[in-house]
Amino acid sequence: MADISAPPRVTSVDVARRAGVSQSTVSLVLSGKARGRISARTEEAVRAAAAELGYRPNVAARALRTGVARSVALVVPDITNPFFGRVLRGAQRAAQEAGYTVVLVDIGNNRAWEAASVQALLAGPADGLLLFESDLPPGTSEHAIQIEMMPGRGLPVVRLDVEAGVDFAVDHLLALGHTRIGHVSSNFDAPTFDLRAARMAERLGGPPPTVKAPFTFEGAKQAALDMLDEGVTAVFCDDDILAGGVYLAARDRGVRIPEDLSVIGFDDLDFARVLAPPLTTVAVDAEGLGAIAFEALARDLAGDRPPDEQVMPVALKVRESTAPP
Template structure:
């Protein structure tokens, strides 16, 4: 029996060899290994082809196939910033699905977190097959003319996405879960620490909070802060020392803002959660690094990236996926508790 080294030194196996071992035509091999077999080749036959390819050590000639198809097999992922853990997880999920289909993923971050970045391509249309873009970095699409390519938008208003397929998170339901949690703990004075970012996803948070608190006898005040811990601390300190009854709970648009709110509370001598409850959004690693740990809404970031890339690949195959919305859920931790007595 030939060992691995002897096999490696022999002739490179071809699709004809795979077809012979699997007992099928070369056309069937092409369909299966090109991931075009569904609805055209039976599952047992497809598995037989894959098994034959593994046995022979067959690898398709990607360069030749790309030239034949007129594709680069490259997708662009447009995100606000690589330093944000959420978008790093989105990339992980997107790249995992892309790799299974022989695609590469190029990251395109905005240098200041939002807004346009320098175009890294002479011609996006010549360099890319399609684009997966976060609504928080949608301005970058104009820079690279990415909206002229097959496009899937993440966390974006379906009505304003230029007809692109959208994959969303159920942000409104996440806020509803937060408000039900706080109302159940007796809170009726709420401060909304909003992200000072002009993006649909944060507009949804504000609208959902107002809707969830409507008719509950709860007062809510909104202040905005840039997405950083220190900015949030400064804004929260000012809001907590403003004239009038102090809020008993702060609903934050993300975990960084919530961490800043907790720092503000400590500087003012307030205990979390005995004097002030704080909630976040995202469930980043930061949420369990602070003390007390944050009550927050967990977003399935990797699955989000996976679904987004799967939708883009479907678009590239000529399909029109519908809008997809992924569920989110509240993770109660130590930063929330009953409203202070007498509040």
């Protein structure tokens, strides 16, 4: 049987090697942004190398001729979590101003599917990638920004100041007089949740009573039932959805919030204000996170390396779910 497998994809790195220039120079030329920045001779050499190698022009290059919007892909763990809808909205608004569109890829909290999805995007038409809590496959090179990851993996990072968020929550509970504080943590493996757990242990002098929960109200409720057996008087949750599960567990057990149990969430999702009582939570600018991530990617696409790490501030929104023990 004949080998019908596709030939290796020619990348901008291959073009750069053939032309004897940097990858950023290739990006400038093929995105139409070389005028005044790259000599005509160098631009001609890049275009000749691309033609010789059969490099397929990306969406950005086609858009210069047709007016069709360029595109980037946003890869998120779980689109059913309303937080990611806000991130998408922020990225879209920033992208539209720059003439781009954002394509959403949902991995459904499945790391195997994440790897397959990213591989497909690398072979597809997207100019660049916004990777929320995910990574590029080993050995690949692409215009990409990581969101809510830690620096040191070779890609620029945009993330929330989760250390400050944990500090705000713990300081608030300690000031109220709580000494038995639990942690309802995410069961999704991601550096941001590892960082929250480590920060709590650091602030409390050791790991607190902890349960891991999925990002569903019912799943978080089942995990929180075990937490209530630990005798804690307050809990910090990695997400408002997990906090909602704590509310359900407390209702089933006849535990009053905040009289018997104080609860703090993270993200300040819209429903946090309509819980009974309204939820104290670490407020973040999810739309701003998406916008800044796209702006970093746009810089990278233009050949201007963004900062290795950009950290966005957070704040504690105190409502009626916390009180002295």
